[in-house]
Amino acid sequence: MVKQERAARTRQALIRSAAEVFAEQGFARASVSAISLRAGVSNGALHFHFASKGALADAVQQEAVGAMRRMTASAEAVGGPLQAVVEATHGLVRQLGEDAVLRAGFSLCGRPEGGPGPADAARGVSPRREWQTWVEEMLGRAEAEALLAHGVSPRGAAEAIVAATVGFEVLGGQDRSWLDAGTVTRFWELMLPPLSAPR
């Protein structure tokens, strides 16, 4: 049991180190030795847990998807679907600023430089796609519950929200001030009034 706990802790440390090394050096340039060194374990221990650098990237994305699902679930508990989206964008952007695993999980999505690339689609672990699907679902629900202002396209609204949050994430990779709470607040001050049906 103690042994299992230690193994689980080592696995987590490796995922975190991989996320940090991917963020600093990029997936393509990152070396497996740099990851094991940062986690304070041997290369052998790394290979016991992960067959390859690609498997580590998969685990980072899986962790990021898990973190996102916890976040969207707790946002849904707050109130209606529009409020949940506002709450979740705040949570997502804050957590992107704080959590290297979420950040790496997002930036590994898609780009050829980013890592596993198109294969994510097959495996179904892409934090960006997960986020998009959730936002679309919430906007669909908001429309069904007559919470959207007259004439607002739920598709257009979901696209704007997803594109802006991906933009905050990508720009925040270079300049952390994009991930400040104020950025998200200003975004919703602009976006929420035209989206919402008058009460």
Place this chain on the structure above:
Amino acid sequence: MVKQERAARTRQALIRSAAEVFAEQGFARASVSAISLRAGVSNGALHFHFASKGALADAVQQEAVGAMRRMTASAEAVGGPLQAVVEATHGLVRQLGEDAVLRAGFSLCGRPEGGPGPADAARGVSPRREWQTWVEEMLGRAEAEALLAHGVSPRGAAEAIVAATVGFEVLGGQDRSWLDAGTVTRFWELMLPPLSAPR
């Protein structure tokens, strides 16, 4: 003179090939030989024009910045600053769909995987930063000309527009439908009414 023309054409072919190879394989994995092969020139000819893969990436970004400046200049000729921003987002997203050099120039910005990275800042050729600066300038002008609705923060509006267009660009790298004209049209149908002062 004929010789100079041929050299200029070879240089352009190398920049285009580099953009395509960076987009397909990522900067870190891209090989100089794959770039010269695609341009139909020898490795020697490539090295005559560009000292390194990094120099090619710089040239791609420089070309992209040039394309963007032509686009924003022609958008400014259309009318007021808000109209110019609408026009330019349409032009930018369309051109990102069509032009591999602009696309690569954008995606080379910033990321460690993406290429020259933080060095862009020093050299001052980053299409994303160029875009951000221009949008901020236009929104500032819109405010000065009383074109913004009461209470709209030009900073918040510029952030939302820049983040959304960077999001379209990044998401469009995986799924080209993000770069459809309809995406930009839906974005402005949502955003323009709350931004604009009533006439």
